[in-house]
Each structure stands twice: as C-alpha cells, then as structure tokens.
C-alpha cells in the first residue's frame with residue numbers, strides 16, 4: 001500500500017528522487033520468513049521507511065540532490081541505514097532534499113523542489129515542506145511513509161517537521177554515526193528520525209543510534225531504552241522559556257502556540273520558568289560562517305576524479321577539469337556556500353570571521369549549560385512562521401537563512417532537540433514547538449514532547 005502511495009503521489013509532491021519498492025517488499029517478506037521460522041522480530045520489522053538521499057545506500061543511487069552525484073551508486077552502506085535494515089526496516093526509496101542539505105525550503109534540489117501536501121485555507125499556492133529534509137517531511141505528512149530518516153545541521157529535521165505537522169528529533173551530536181552520510185558541516189551534522197508521533201520517532205532513533213568506530217566523533221555510549229521509558233508525566237520537571245527567543249516581528253499566532261505549549265507543560269505537572277540565553281542573537285551569524293566554512297572544505301572532494309560527475313572539455317588540463325566539473329555539478333546555493341566558506345577561511349579574514357564565530361559558538365554552549373543548571377528542558381517555537389510559499393524566499397538568501405533563527409543555537413551546542421506539532425494557524429497551517437534538552441538527555445526531550 002505504501003509503495004502504491006509513493007508512486008501515485010510522485011508527480012504531485014516530488015518527495016522521492018528514486019523509489020525502491022522491491023526493498024520495502026523484501027523487508028515485509030523477511031517478517032513472514034522470520035515468523036514462520038519462529039525467530040524474534042527486530043524493532044522495525046517490516047516497517048517501510050523513506051531514506052533521505054544523503055545516506056549512502058549500497059547499490060542504490062545516492063545523489064545528495066546534486067547533479068554532482070547524479071550517477072553515484074555507492075558500494076557501501078551508511079552505518080545509520082545499515083542499522084535500520086538490521087532492525088528490520090525496508091526502504092521505500094530515496095527522499096528528495098535541498099542540494100547537499102543546504103537550504104530551508106527544498107528549492108535547491110537539482111531534482112526539483114518538493115511540494116508540501118499542506119495548503120493555506122482557500123488558496124492553492126504551493127508551499128514548501130521545509131528543508132533540507134523536505135522529502136522526508138512531505139512523505140510522512142502525505143502518508144507515503146510512516147517514518148523517514150533526516151539529517152540536521154542547523155534545523156533540517158526540526159523545521160520541516162514543524163512546517164508539515166510531523167515530529168522530528170535531532171539527537172545529541174555524536175549519537176548517530178556520520179559514516180556514509182554525505183558531509184555538509186561535520187561539526188554540526190547529525191542524523192535523526194522523523195515520523196507522525198513521538199513514540200515512532202523514539203523507536204526509530206533507538207534503531208539508528210549507537211557507537212561506530214568508523215566515525216571519530218561517534219559517542220562510545222550505550223543507547224538507552226528511550227521508548228520503554230517514555231512518560232508524559234512532567235511532575236518535578238522544570239521547563240525553561242528563553243526570553244531571547246521572543247523576537248520582534250514574530251507572528252502573534254506563533255506566540256499563542258508557545259503560550260499553549262507552556263499551558264500543556266504546566267498541565268503535565270512541570271514548573272515553567274523564564275531563563276536567559278544572552279548570546280542567542282549571534283547564533284545565526286556564527287552558524288552561517290561555521291557551516292559554510294566546513295562545507296567549503298568538505299566539498300573540495302568533488303573534483304571530477306574521485307566521485308560522480310566529471311566534465312573534461314576537449315584538450316583541457318587538470319585545473320580546467322576541476323573548474324568545469326564544479327561549475328556544472330554544483331547548484332547556485334552550494335556555490336554561494338563554498339564562496340562564503342573559502343572567504344571566511346582565507347588568511348586575511350580568518351580571525352575576523354571564523355575565529356570570532358568559534359568564540360561565539362563557545363558562548364552559546366555556555367549559555368545553554370547555565371540555563372540547564374536551572375531547568376530540565378527548554379521550550380521554544382521551532383520556526384518564526386508557518387510554511388512559506390515556494391518561490392517566496394528563493395531570491396533572498398538572507399530571509400531564507402532567517403528561518404533557522406530558533407534551530408541553529410541547539411545545533412551549535414550539539415544538544416538534542418525535537419519539533420512537535422502544536423496546532424494550526426489561522427490559515428490552517430501547522431506550527432511546531434521545539435524542545436531542547438541537556439547533552440545526552442534525549443529521554444527528557446522525548447518525554448516533554450509526548
């Protein structure tokens with residue numbers, strides 16, 4: 001049934017880059033086989049999921065939604081996807097995304113943007129499902145997949161979840177292996193789960209997480225039994241409301257949803273207190289220096305020799321091949337990030353931008369550490385507005401980047417954070433609330449979201 005839905009919705013939503021119905025069927029058949037053999041079933045047995053096309057999948061094209069990798073078929077499997085298959089899941093297909101996960105709307109995909117299944121009341125304007133995990137969020141919202149993987153560098157799991165009325169969690173940096181995930185900004189990239197509710201996200205994250213010696217930043221810690229310990233009872237817990245997240249120009253409806261979230265937390269037994277994260281206003285600027293800096297370095301590997309596209313004009317030398325390949329393979333947003341990144345890392349500007357941004361990053365981590373001396377979790381809106389229309393921000397990178405204002409601070413600090421659906425705005429579009437937790441306290445985040 002899911003395979004049929006994926007095929008039927010493709011022309012309307014463009015959520016998948018490639019469908020792999022046979023893989024989903026294979027997993028379903030394995031359940032039958034295991035049952036008749038009396039074998040135990042894995043925690044994801046038979047569950048058909050969507051795989052963001054940033055995870056390397058053996059024998060299945062892995063494009064990062066870029067022309068650069070259009071014909072790239074890995075001969076290895078990412079650790080996260082391998083763990084999901086070992087838990088019994090099956091793959092419906094590879095999900096569309098912003099090119100190299102750079103973007104907030106899915107409009108930078110080489111394969112065309114994803115279209116949200118949501119529309120404003122009384123309007124048929126096409127909306128973004130968010131980004132960069134927009135194929136994942138659209139597929140779940142449209143019921144094409146019960147769950148999907150996402151990756152989150154500065155909000156790419158949480159913002160698409162908020163825009164589509166779905167749930168998405170980014171665990172603590174280092175919980176999920178980055179091995180086999182196409183790199184964007186390595187000190188920030190983290191895989192996570194997306195689904196219709198908190199419990200499904202928890203089950204899937206448990207299957208994805210865990211130590212991997214092949215990723216030097218992987219945390220050598222056992223994965224807690226999050227799902228077995230889920231509880232919506234917040235008695236004795238303190239929920240912090242960071243005052244700096246009350247930004248000017250935030251729509252009254254976003255504020256109202258936040259108030260609703262505060263009321264829910266109190267109903268569940270929590271004490272709600274205001275806290276201060278004084279360096280919040282510098283987070284976006286620091287992020288848009290650090291992430292492009294790392295990206296410019298990571299993307300140096302696409303040189304026409306080792307992976308994917310090679311553009312070798314007649315009579316061209318090595319330098320010409322590099323230039324032609326990168327000019328043809330990368331989209332505009334990717335080129336913009338590489339330019340920003342090489343600029344802030346250049347000898348003349350390194351201290352003024354990159355070093356400064358790293359100092360801000362430390363201050364932001366310290367802000368959170370201080371707040372978490374007082375409270376167990378933080379509650380904020382996920383994004384400053386509901387989903388915007390396709391095309392609305394596409395020529396204005398700065399307003400696009402501003403969408404990430406509430407999600408990047410937790411990314412810079414490596415903290416677990418989740419978006420849960422919290423209601424609809426006046427036009428009938430979903431709004432999300434973000435819960436940020438202490439390092440390694442995914443349980444606290446999941447429980448508060450439940």
Ligand code: GLN
Nearest residue numbers: 101102103153154155156
């Ligand atoms: N929108 C942010 C960016 O473009 C975040 C993307 C992400 O988390 N992958 O960098």
